[in-house]
Amino acid sequence: MKTYLLFPDRALPTEPRPPLNAQVLTEDLELDPVIEAMAADDKFLAETARRVVLESLTSVDDIRYRQAVLQDCLRNEEIVRELYDIAVDAITRQRKVYGWLSDRNPSAILGHAVQVLEIFVSLLRTLRAIAAEHGDEFASDGFRRFFTMTLQELDDAYFEEIDRHLRRLRFRGSILIGAHLDHGGKPSAIVLRRPEHGKRTLGEKWESFTHPTPSFRIAERDEAGANALTVMRGKGLNLVADALARSTDHILSFFVMMRRELGFYLGCVNLAHALEDRGLHTGFPLPVPAERHEFSCDELYDVSLALVSSGSPIIGNTVDAGGHRLVVITGANRGGKSTFLRSMGLAQLMMQAGMFVPAKSLSATVVNGVYTHFKREEDVELASGKFDEELARMHEVVMQIQPGALMLFNESFAATNEREGSEIARQIVHALLESGIRVAYVTHLYDLAHGFVGDTEAYFLRAERERTFRLIEGDPLPTSFGGDLYRDIFPAKPGTPGAHESVT
Structure with a gap:
């Protein structure tokens, strides 16, 4: 998912690209009071405002695109602040989950990803509700595309699929792992299997009773055996843990970009209020x-x-x-x-x-x-x-x-x-x-x-x-x-x- 609120065809680059004369320009034009008014004591907004103001657009179409988005923000300030708060909440809460983890084995990675995804899904539901309720109140191409994307990609089927995967990945009971045995009885090609949760017939129950599946238990004091089982479990979870971690990173990148792009517009809104409070006029050029x-x-x-x-x-x-x-x-x-x-x-x-x-x-x-x-x-x-x-x-x-x-x-x-x-x-x-x-x-x-x-x-x-x-x-x-x-x-x-x- 992309926000496309600052540019019609691309995202804001990850790394800042200030002009070589940025410091001189800031001093000579006395830009700092403008940045401070946009930031309203928020360091992140100050950093974002300074970056976007100094990295000038050179396309008339891009300037008009951004002007239209800003006009929407000025008309719908409360809703835009709700969207910004969603992004901030997502970033803040996932950091707290990450901070409690020190073990980065596959089980820990999977557990962390599941917790983060649960947070993200809750916030994505809120984002979708705002898009459904208020999307028609925005007129700019940028916001219309943003809300249309939200409703199309975050539909009921998406959330049902996510909920189904989360239920499976919590592993409330046991997990099913498949493997091949190499020479010497060593397991290879270890993969996680989907457990069969269907209701068994009476005959299947009798079959499992009379012909039990070969199995064994590791003794409580067998540390070597427990470690080997942990390693096997980790190998089975590795691919799933990696895939889920990448999925959460993808959603996180969406919230990070959403925060930065909306942060610039909220800075503009703050500046508009500061000038309005002084009885000064503004206009779109x-x-x-x-x-x-x-x-x-x-x-x-x-x-x-x-x-x-x-x-x-x-x-x-x-x-x-x-x-x-x-x-x-x-x-x-x-x-x-x-x-x-x-x-x-x-x-x-x-x-x-x-x-x-x-x-x-x-x-x-x-x-x-x-x-x-x-x-x-x-x-x-x-x-x-x-x-x-x-x-x-x-x-x-x-x-x-x-x-x-x-x-x-x-x-x-x-x-x-x-x-x-x-x-x-x-x-x-x-x-x-x-x-x-x-x-x-x-x-x-x-x-x-x-x-x-x-x-x-x-x-x-x-x-x-x-x-x-x-x-x-x-x-x-x-x-x-x-x-x-x-x-x-x-x-x-x-x-x-x-x-x-x-x-x-």
């Missing part, structure tokens, strides 16, 4: 195929900032960059430029995980990876200068990034003088664009930003001078707004010469 370039959003906000802010108003931005592959963001310091850049990156990751996004609406091209190059603090160990460190990190990005990716720069290459930093950055951006990589660049380097004015690939946003934390469409201005700070600190007195002159 429109993924755009990679061959089309598009980015537009309505009231997009930084979800990580929203989760850690205590009462501060959260400002969203509405942007329509159309088919431009380069977004250049300039303007006033502390005007919301870096916040918007993070919101772009987080929204891209959430969209490609099949999640809702922190916006009323969003439409974006699907990329094959998100990469960041954000400013860092000075190297405290003095192993290298800040500019050298920036170039070293850029080299790491270049070795990983592929055509079709999204590259986010935040005040990069500003550790040297403006002319040198602008020229280096400009050449890097041109090389990325020529390689088919989308770029968003936050910078206060006017020479760099102005160099892209007139470029048909470029779209310009500017943080407002009044620090409304909203970005507006507009070309870069030849000022760092230092005059604003100067006038705030040293206000000119009325009538003073130069009181109305701007300082730039």
Whole structure:
């Protein structure tokens, strides 16, 4: 049995496959508050959420498939939590059975498998009852297939067959083993036989009385004989024990996958509640195929900032960059430029995980990876200068990034003088664009930003001078707004010469 709730045609791989830049991406985009909100203090949910969010989907169809499943989870939260609890209960209870066993001979393996299978059968019955009662309340292809599979494979005949096997495998009385005798009387080809439980006729009873089957008993103190019989019993049970153990492992793998896949969706539900409690909006994005370039959003906000802010108003931005592959963001310091850049990156990751996004609406091209190059603090160990460190990190990005990716720069290459930093950055951006990589660049380097004015690939946003934390469409201005700070600190007195002159 397969769950197929995260992918339409395959299961989630057993081993995580995070991108090479997972740690850098987590730090630069400040992903941890999102993961913590999804986990709700559950370590397993945190691990699952981090893995699925970072292992981005690259197919529009897969993203839409997962969005539909998530929408079902948001509408039917109580039922989904019941399903998740079934999976958790199965995994937890079988571990307790396993913990009491130290002897791994065939009899012990068989006894363990029987106990575990009894637990699993009980929980599978509950799963089937939920599917029968609530299956019609789900609309997504993922859940409809999951419930249809449950009803078809876990039908009455299945449970009758399982119950019949369990009754036989408990071996309340004796067991029947067949064998051949080799030279010297040694048994070989030992197999477990099905006992005959049919009602015997009077003649058969008389026959067994007058012509008893050859048999013998092992004396109570014959330890060697008892050990030999135990070995023979083990050989007879070996094939059955192995088959039943593999069957329980198969069912366990189903519950493990069910827990992980539903765990991701419950993490999304937890995040939705956290944002709803703060009065914040969310929406399901429109993924755009990679061959089309598009980015537009309505009231997009930084979800990580929203989760850690205590009462501060959260400002969203509405942007329509159309088919431009380069977004250049300039303007006033502390005007919301870096916040918007993070919101772009987080929204891209959430969209490609099949999640809702922190916006009323969003439409974006699907990329094959998100990469960041954000400013860092000075190297405290003095192993290298800040500019050298920036170039070293850029080299790491270049070795990983592929055509079709999204590259986010935040005040990069500003550790040297403006002319040198602008020229280096400009050449890097041109090389990325020529390689088919989308770029968003936050910078206060006017020479760099102005160099892209007139470029048909470029779209310009500017943080407002009044620090409304909203970005507006507009070309870069030849000022760092230092005059604003100067006038705030040293206000000119009325009538003073130069009181109305701007300082730039």
